[in-house]
Amino acid sequence: MDILVCVKRVPDTAENEIEVNSDGTDIERDDLVYSVNEWDNYAVEEALQIRDKVGGSVTVISVGDEESEEVLRREMAMGADGGILLSDDAFEGSDGRGVAAILKAAVEKGNYDLILTGAMADDGAAQVGGMLAAMLDRPFASLVNHIEVVDDKKLKVGREIEGGNQEMNEIDLPCVLSIQTGINEPRYVGIRGIRKVASLEIPVQGAGDLGIDPSTVGEAGAKVRRLEYFVPDLGEGAEILEGSTEEVIEKLIEILKAQGGIK
């Protein structure tokens, strides 16, 4: 089975303190470290496990600037067979639909049985997977936490539904799935793994290569525009506890006790 996994480079929420910049146009990016979006990492692991079971290939793809190559390489160090970087000045400022359109063009240049995306991204809006499926006119399942290959025409996919219950579906191939975290335990990629794939070629494709009209994507084609970022004002009844972790915990327990939350 030939599988394409869409991945994204995002500021790592575990290792950053996200703050809005002074003019509210963006977050402070000076001290940020980036990594592959966590959901996408689970998607790549799932693709690798499917490939190792039934054969085929795994390709990772990303829309972004040249720094996105770093995350493609990390996923290749995990075991992906190849990577494609979709990068063009014209792609900058794309909204969700724009990113999906760029990915659609790339998908159509290949021959993939299965396309996986993360269910969402740390800095995203959880819309690309669904849009991509719609544009490709392929079946789609979201928030997938279990995949079984039935045969080369069908998959069984599981989704968690309310109350911790599980739903199982059958879906025809080729299809698009958005993957939930916890579907597997992604393998570790060490520095040595990354160095081993350091010299592998990652082709870069721009609007021209993909046959995309630059005016339909990027800032020019965006139909959703971001206005500003800000920190919400403290609302009625909201209180931020300050002090060391232990002091905060103590205060919280006091408040909960006083309000009858705990006895």
Next chain:
Amino acid sequence: MNPVLTAPAEATFLGFPMAVFYFLLPVAGVALFVYIMARRMAPLVRAAPDPRLDHLGQRFRLMLKYAVGQYRHPRYLLPGLLHIALFAGFMVLSLRSITLIMTGFVDGYTLPGLGGTAGEVYSVLKDVAATVVLIAAGLAMIRRGIFKPERYDVPPEAGIKDHSWEAVLVLALICTLVTCDMLFEGSMDAALRQAGQHPELVVPGTGRWLFGNLFAGAPRSTLQAWHLGSFFVHNVVFFFFLNFLPMGKHFHVITSLPNVFLMKLKKGVIKPVRWGVSDDQLDELDSFGVKKFEDFTWKHMLDFYSCVDCGRCADQCPAYAVKRPLAPRFISIKCRDYAFEHYPLWGDIHPSDEPLIGSILSEDEIWSCTTCGACEAECPVFIEYIDKIVDLRRGMVEDGMVPQSLQKPLRALEKRGNPWGKLEKKRLAWSTDKEFAAECPVKVLDKKTAAETLYFVDSITSYDDRMQSIAQCTARILTALGVDFGILGRAEKDSGNEVRRFGEEMLFQELKAQNSEAIAASGVHRIVTADPHAFNTLKNEYPDSLPPVQHISQFLARKIRCGELKLKPLEADERVYTYHDPCYLGRHNDVYDDPRQVLDAVPGLRRVDMLESRDRSFCCGGGGLMLFYEPEEEQRMGVLRVEMARKAGASVIVTACPFCLVNIEDAIKVAGLEGKMEAIDLAELVARQMEV
């Protein structure tokens, strides 16, 4: 004069001259032994390299002390003394056994140098030795067979067989050998006396003396039968014994002397990924660490052969104590069984590419180790475990088999240089705290700011709210003692002690390179740290070009000795203090006395040592990445440690390591002993008691 009894070499059996049999027996026995040994060496020649033939003089002295002198044995008093008795007896009796074998075809043979008076002295000595061995082996059998110390238990989940039957069989063989000699000699003594001749000196109370007396009235034919029969049994059992040794745990009789001779000489250092490959050639290696059996070094295989399954390692292992799925000895036994299975004595050897992890070893087993070193400090034959475990982890890291709980901190270390992923600029937050900075300004070293001494803080002391107190106290102490010091600030990265021990060698190499460069650029002449893990790796694993490194306890002890540091008496503190030895300060670097001296310099401080102290210190739960690992365990190591302190009568546990402090403070809470027990760092105590 006719001999009173026919000698074995002169005897015939159904007309067949026994001398021929007694000649062929050792020829066949030795040939078989050589064959078996050659087969046993087969995996070792396919193993990874391991240079161990340096410092021969030192090695020889260590072998005399630890192997011949059995120095570590009495740490377990009764079994230790029994073993010393058996071992000493063996040394004496080996000459006797050779003599008996030769006597089988050369009547009246004496070993060169053992004729005349020397021979008489030896004869007395070996009679005593044989009796001592018989008693010791008897006691050991009773111990093994009836009392069955818990230490030898093999839980069913260990996946190996109980080896107690082997121990009892070998003890029985030993008893047979020495008893045969007693019968052989006793029957002759009785016959001589019956013929009116005097046997050589027989020490009353020995087995030989006993049998000589029991046989006193026996007819000559009976004596002759015992004399020849016991000789026959002795020689046959001897060669059976010799060839049985390499079949199991008694291989140690042969391998432990070389194993001790070839011991690891340098403590506190993890072996390189592959001996002979330098750090900058690591990228050229096809594979990292131990994945299949042949990836072990030959010395590590010799370790497997040398394990006696005595259980001392597991008895000291904190992971085993809290029922994590690890017992050091089971690693050795399982790997030895693996070697015996894939390198059989007969037929084709069949090495397997099957990974050890997932077949005979498990991931959790290998991640369970805190690398505290208690097992290695205890093993009488110096079997190494930390290097093997790190090599297995290196293999797992390369194959992506890293628990999720460790992946996050490892990625954070790669990106931010600390396992929490906190910002680099926050590394010096403890020093810029307004109140503290006003009282004790700390220099951040860079191109413009220089200092004599570097205080290497390391991650936990820099970032953890509670541990920052250690950093502030250390800085206060250094300032009060007039030390010109500074910190690296955001240029400092995690020292990487645990990064290396958790198998992420390349990340360790990067952290080491970044720190080494920052330290070199700072131009300092000395390094002080309050973190034993940083101390260990900076001192033992960083480049030799680094300035000398001291732990704060060493620095303080020296200042106290030369009178530069005076400490105030404790005020109204009736509590008893105890010192918990951090593994990386004590066992890995032999710093035991300095911290105790510092404590004893506080007038009025009452200090006791726990039973489990110094090189028998019990790990608090492990530092560095071990804080993030989520083990399967029944309870926390720290809780056991706090109980030990209580048993010693102490209510204040002083330690000298931020990880120990984290774990012990947590354990006090978990055990519900808040208010009754307290933990404090040595630097905090000194800062509190300093006379300024």
